[in-house]
Amino acid sequence: MKKYVLIFLLACITSGHTSSFTVARIGLSQAHIRNQKLDKDSENTLTLGIGRRYYTSKSRHYYWGFDVIYSQTKLTTKKVSYPDRGIGVENYVRLIHFNFKHNNFEVPIFLGYSYNIQKKSFINIESGINLSLVYKKDSDSGYDVIQLTDEEKEKYKFDFTFDEYIEPNPLSLNLLIGVNFKYQFLGIEFRYRRALNRTGEFDYLPRQYFDSLYVNLLFFF
Numbered sequence: 295m296k297k298y299v300l301i302f303l304l305a306c307i308t309s310g311h312t313s314s315f316t317v318a319r320i321g322l323s324q325a326h327i328r329n330q331k332l333d334k335d336s337e338n339t340l341t342l343g344i345g346r347r348y349y350t351s352k353s354r355h356y357y358w359g360f361d362v363i364y365s366q367t368k369l370t371t372k373k374v375s376y377p378d379r380g381i382g383v384e385n386y387v388r389l390i391h392f393n394f395k396h397n398n399f400e401v402p403i404f405l406g407y408s409y410n411i412q413k414k415s416f417i418n419i420e421s422g423i424n425l426s427l428v429y430k431k432d433s434d435s436g437y438d439v440i441q442l443t444d445e446e447k448e449k450y451k452f453d454f455t456f457d458e459y460i461e462p463n464p465l466s467l468n469l470l471i472g473v474n475f476k477y478q479f480l481g482i483e484f485r486y487r488r489a490l491n492r493t494g495e496f497d498y499l500p501r502q503y504f505d506s507l508y509v510n511l512l513f514f515f
Contacts, residue, residue, distance in 0.1 A: 321510030339366035
């Protein structure tokens with residue numbers, strides 16, 4: 295980790311004498327879980343951020359950059375089934391739904407290509423990695439319980455079992471793909487963040503892939 299931090303700082307220093315500009319953003323994001331058994335409904339949530347772009351060529355087509363972003367995650371899952379735990383409840387099924395409310399701190403680092411459409415109008419395509427940390431959680435779950443006969447239990451197909459549970463992890467590495475349309479100092483951006491590792495927090499729920507789609511209004515200066 296220290297090695298990558300040093301490389302990043304060195305890149306910032308060496309880019310100090312190149313042409314650069316700042317990008318601020320405000321917009322909406324929507325998260326979903328990459329699991330058909332779980333994903334049910336998600337809300338549009340606030341996204342705020344600021345970043346810097348550094349051109350790597352005299353033609354000003356290629357550049358690299360980074361952002362510092364605040365984002366949120368709010369979603370509710372479908373009810374999923376688990377075998378209930380404890381002595382005397384071996385024939386019980388627990389049907390659980392989860393409500394996720396996360397505040398996230400994100401740092402994307404990426405490469406970009408800028409294409410001039412006409413005077414003062416550009417299309418910028420960006421791709422890179424995004425490190426995301428859930429620093430505040432306000433999540434809960436609700437459940438119902440049903441009882442099975444011995445015969446029903448033998449045939450019942452649970453969505454998850456406790457053998458699948460893994461210790462929670464708030465940090466995720468993500469693939470980032472985006473495109474934005476710029477005219478003078480304003481722009482509109484579409485981004486997709488695809489998780490490369492699983493995160494989670496609940497005792498019952500194994501870690502999951504959380505992906506997000508963003509629509510942002512951009513300000514270039």
